[in-house]
Amino acid sequence: MRTDAASATDPDLRHHGDAEVRDGGLVDLAVNVRTGTPPGWLRDRLAATLADLAAYPDSGAACAAVAARHGRPPGEVLLTSGAAEAFVLLARTLRPRRAVVVHPQFTEPEAALRDAGHPVERVLLRPEDGFRLDPAAVPDDADLVVVGNPTNPTSVLHPAAALAALARPGRTLVVDEAFADTVPGEAGSLAARGDLPGLVVLRSLTKTWGLAGLRIGYLLAAEPLTAELARSQPLWPVSTPALAAAEACCTPGALAEADRAARTTAEHRAHLLAGLAAVPGVTVHGEPAASFVLVRLPGAAAVRERLRAAGFAVRRGDTFPGLGPDWLRIAVRDPATSDAFLAALTAALAEGA
Known part of the structure; x- marks a missing residue:
């Protein structure tokens, strides 16, 4: 592990997997949204909200549902327009003296901090260590630390104890748990830990429920911070259909369905x-734990283009700090789709040999 400062020659932090599939017609292994979603019962629930669109959104029921789901008071929940909005709110509200982002990870947190004018340092996890986090690698005086768990793109699940060791008075610890519900039993989650000082947990409904286009996520933190962040939001920041989704996806039946999906x-x-x-x-x-895997192979950039020609889109890895041109991220799909991809990958590698 090493700590680096961001530089002007950095990779494109705004590149995301959806860019790989905009052309259409490709088997999507680039975006980590579960296939076959949203399920029919959820689509019906969303459709039923259309009759209520003349009224302004009321977030009370959704906020209470999220709070109950994680055993937190409603005041410790902030509903957001996707988890991405939460990163922007944090960047615009906090005034860190030393902000540290643990990489490789989702790049939007760092991009939001930079856009808000904050210098960013990086703790780079190493492939030779299985991309495992050593809490001692994070500078003691960092007053803002951002880490994903399980981490995109490495798919590594850090032990809850290792993350909890980073929490301390005077520090904001942001844990991006966008993929937590892709892990059976949500192992490693800190979402229920209201006792850890400075902890902020971010969640998304995008991955398991197929709601990327709806934009719904939430943040869990101590009430003074959620109240401060809420003041940075516009009025009615989350739409009525998105609020309905948040409430519906927190029911016992939905949570059981999500856990079955995680086990599959x-x-x-x-x-x-x-x-x-x-x-x-x-x-x-490392040991992948989420709905995607990260692979290293020589000439990955050329292989990715050959895979596109064969009908498969995968996520390039060189836009993640700490990786480079020899990395690809591959979404987990059903065995038949994976087998077809593996055949295409073998052929692509043979073509370049």
Whole structure:
């Protein structure tokens, strides 16, 4: 692990997986949204809100549902227009003296901090260490620390104890748990930990429920901070359909469905990993735990283009600090789709040999 400052020659922090599939017609292994979503019952719930669009949104029921889901008081919940809005709110509201982002991870937090004028330092996790976090690598005087768990794009799940060790008075610890519900039992989550000083947990409904276009997420933190962040939001920041989704996805039935989906994803990930292990030259560092895997292979940029020609879109890795041109992120799909991809990957590697 090492600590670096951001520089003008950095990768494109605004590049995201959706850019890989805008052309259409490709099998999508670039975006980590569960296929076949949103489910029919959720679409029906959203459609039922259309009759209420003349009224201004009322977030009370959704906020209470999220609070109950995590065992937190409603005042410790802030509903947002996707988790991405939460990163912007934090960047515009906080005044860190020393902001540190643990990479490789989702790049939007750092981009938001930079846009708000904050210098950013990076703690870079190493593939040789399995991208595992050592809390001691984070500078003691960092008063803002941002880390993902499980981390995008590495798919590594850091132990809850390692993250909790980063919390301390005078520091804001932001844990991006956008993929927490892709892990069976939500292992490693700190969402219920209202006792940790300065902890902020971000959640998204995008990945499991297929709601990227609806824009709904939320933030969990001590009430003084949620109140301060709320003052930076516009009036009625979350739409009526998005509020309905938040409430619906916190019901016991929905949580049980999400956990079943996470267990299915784990089975499908094991199938993909077994297939990747049989492809010469492909290496997986660390132990993937989420709905995607990160692989290293020589000439990955050219391989990605050959895969596109074969009908498959995967996520380039060189836009993540700490990685480079030899990395690709691959979404976990059903075994038949993974097998077709693995055949295309083998052919793409053979073509470049």
